[in-house]
Amino acid sequence: xxxxxxxxxxxxxxxxxxxxxxxxxxxxxxxxxxxxxxxxxxxxxxxxxxxxxxxxxxxxxxxxxxxxxxxxxxxxxxxxxxxxxxxxxxxxxxxxxxxxxxxxxxxxxxxxxxxxxxxxxxxxxxxxxxxxxxxxxxxxxxxxxxxxxx
Amino acid sequence: xxxxxxxxxxxxxxxxxxxxxxxxxxxxxxxxxxxxxxxxxxxxxxxxxxxxxxxxxxxxxxxxxxxxxxxxxxxxxxxxxxxxxxxxxxxxxxxxxxxxxxxxxxxxxxxxxxxxxxxxxxxxxxxxxxxxxxxxxxxxxxxxxxxxxxxxxxxxxxxxxxxxxxxxxxxxxxxxxxxxxxxxxxxxxxxxxxxxxxxxxxxxxxxxxxxxxxxxxxxxxxxxxxxxxxxxxxxxxxxxxxxxxxxxxxxxxxxxxxxxxxxxxxxxxxxxxxxxxxxxxxxxxxxxxxxxxxxxxxxxxxxxxxxxxxxxxxxxxxxxxxxxxxxxxxxxxxxxxxxxxxxxxxxxxxxxxxxxxxxxxxxxxxxxxxxxxxxxxxxxxxxxxxxxxxxxxxxxxxxxxxxxxxxxxxxxxxxxxxxxxxxxxxxxxxxxxxxxxxxxx
Numbered sequence: 001x002x003x004x005x006x007x008x009x010x011x012x013x014x015x016x017x018x019x020x021x022x023x024x025x026x027x028x029x030x031x032x033x034x035x036x037x038x039x040x041x042x043x044x045x046x047x048x049x050x051x052x053x054x055x056x057x058x059x060x061x062x063x064x065x066x067x068x069x070x071x072x073x074x075x076x077x078x079x080x081x082x083x084x085x086x087x088x089x090x091x092x093x094x095x096x097x098x099x100x101x102x103x104x105x106x107x108x109x110x111x112x113x114x115x116x117x118x119x120x121x122x123x124x125x126x127x128x129x130x131x132x133x134x135x136x137x138x139x140x141x142x143x144x145x146x147x148x149x150x
Numbered sequence: 151x152x153x154x155x156x157x158x159x160x161x162x163x164x165x166x167x168x169x170x171x172x173x174x175x176x177x178x179x180x181x182x183x184x185x186x187x188x189x190x191x192x193x194x195x196x197x198x199x200x201x202x203x204x205x206x207x208x209x210x211x212x213x214x215x216x217x218x219x220x221x222x223x224x225x226x227x228x229x230x231x232x233x234x235x236x237x238x239x240x241x242x243x244x245x246x247x248x249x250x251x252x253x254x255x256x257x258x259x260x261x262x263x264x265x266x267x268x269x270x271x272x273x274x275x276x277x278x279x280x281x282x283x284x285x286x287x288x289x290x291x292x293x294x295x296x297x298x299x300x301x302x303x304x305x306x307x308x309x310x311x312x313x314x315x316x317x318x319x320x321x322x323x324x325x326x327x328x329x330x331x332x333x334x335x336x337x338x339x340x341x342x343x344x345x346x347x348x349x350x351x352x353x354x355x356x357x358x359x360x361x362x363x364x365x366x367x368x369x370x371x372x373x374x375x376x377x378x379x380x381x382x383x384x385x386x387x388x389x390x391x392x393x394x395x396x397x398x399x400x401x402x403x404x405x406x407x408x409x410x411x412x413x414x415x416x417x418x419x420x421x422x423x424x425x426x427x428x429x430x431x432x433x434x435x436x437x438x439x440x441x442x443x444x445x446x447x448x449x450x451x452x453x454x455x456x457x458x459x460x461x462x463x464x465x466x467x468x469x470x471x472x473x474x475x476x477x478x479x480x481x482x483x484x485x486x487x488x489x490x491x492x493x494x495x496x497x498x499x500x501x502x503x504x505x506x507x508x509x510x511x512x513x514x515x516x517x518x519x520x521x522x523x524x525x526x527x528x529x530x531x532x533x534x535x536x537x538x539x540x541x542x543x544x545x546x547x548x549x550x551x552x553x554x555x556x557x558x559x560x561x562x563x564x565x566x567x568x569x570x571x572x573x574x575x576x577x578x579x580x581x582x583x584x585x586x587x588x589x590x591x
Contacts, residue, residue, distance in 0.1 A: 015373060016443065016446075047190075
């Protein structure tokens, strides 16, 4: 595969991006999971066609960010933009792909009247925490709780 | 952005409900079982949507930058004529596709796939309803000479065979048609909707975003089952094979290309600001997109046949198969799907009634080309009146009895009179005399 060059362009997610997303996920997670990602991509496409984006370089999908605008859950009445799934081709780490995706998502949310954007970060992924911190995200009072049901 | 909703005047709304009773008899089942099949999606609602916050200025054409038109009477008559023809054609395709899908909906082998198609049909109904909203909200009589009542009645009375666009006059023979149609023909619809989103006529532009959101599901309703089928085919399933899928691609892809209109046309729509690109450019983009769909399906097939492949090996293997058309670790190129050549089996546009084969090979001999069509098209389709009409015209052109232009212009309109079910004894086939089809918009 020839090396990709240039600045990524970011555009709205379409169902044609699935194979690119599957490829990125396979590179990062080590598993070929087309059905899983198809389910996720279809879900986001149905919920809000312009709410999720992909980054493209030389016609190849090199990153994706899936999200949605919601309110009324967890006691949050304010319409909030959510960034829920993020993936960047590891071969292009440090090339600004994630930043480009986030900038576009934040711009789109702002254009739709959103004033707060939320996400959740696993403490076991410091690089993700660092990414969102650099973007200006801060730890929130909302905390994830979980309980195992065996 | 937010949307507002509205209903068309009651008499027209009731007419659509009546139409639905005949052509979408499983609608109530869909609504009753909506939460079972689509638990995360908003429930279906039959209404017209209008997106708020859309651009107010015309985005292309000779009036770019000026305020968008909100009424037909504000437009130049020729532009309004083009526009109303497009709206009517759009309405016709929406209702027409439901009639097609209904024929073979019950033949689905998988309940979930069937539910996806049923939901798609309900949303196509809403799209037709949206177009009726445009046709009844504004006064088009000075342009069409028709009252609103006449327009609505004309559209709702169309049956398979009398719809404006050719693809919607071809019967489905099996559930494979339903799925390939969703994946390919709805994809053309997506292009048209995306282009119409920049329409200089604001009500049309405002109608598109919700339709595009719904169309995204329709495409998934086609592509998701196709992906499952190629994986099953890779595992040796005897039900739907790669050969069956390929023959259905061969049946529908030429019709999809023709839906963009003549390759030389579309300039008028760009000039009037109704669409941002000409027919050939839109068709080129579509061809690239469908090529991607086919490649993705082939990748699924290859990785299902050879699950031990890494990502790098799979990509290299598929590229080698495509380049050399040979074999890769026991998988032959002939097993894979391929996109029919742009000029294959065409009856409209620049390559109409030329004898070009699946891979672009030129035929000099009519009999040889007909034999090629027999090998490459589904058996059930070859027994239809549509295929018979194509062969009749093709033969006439090949023998010099008719020019391609004449054969293009006049295709007998086929109407089914009587019940929807093809098994109904009440069904009669009526072939009208040649009818000049409307110029491609």
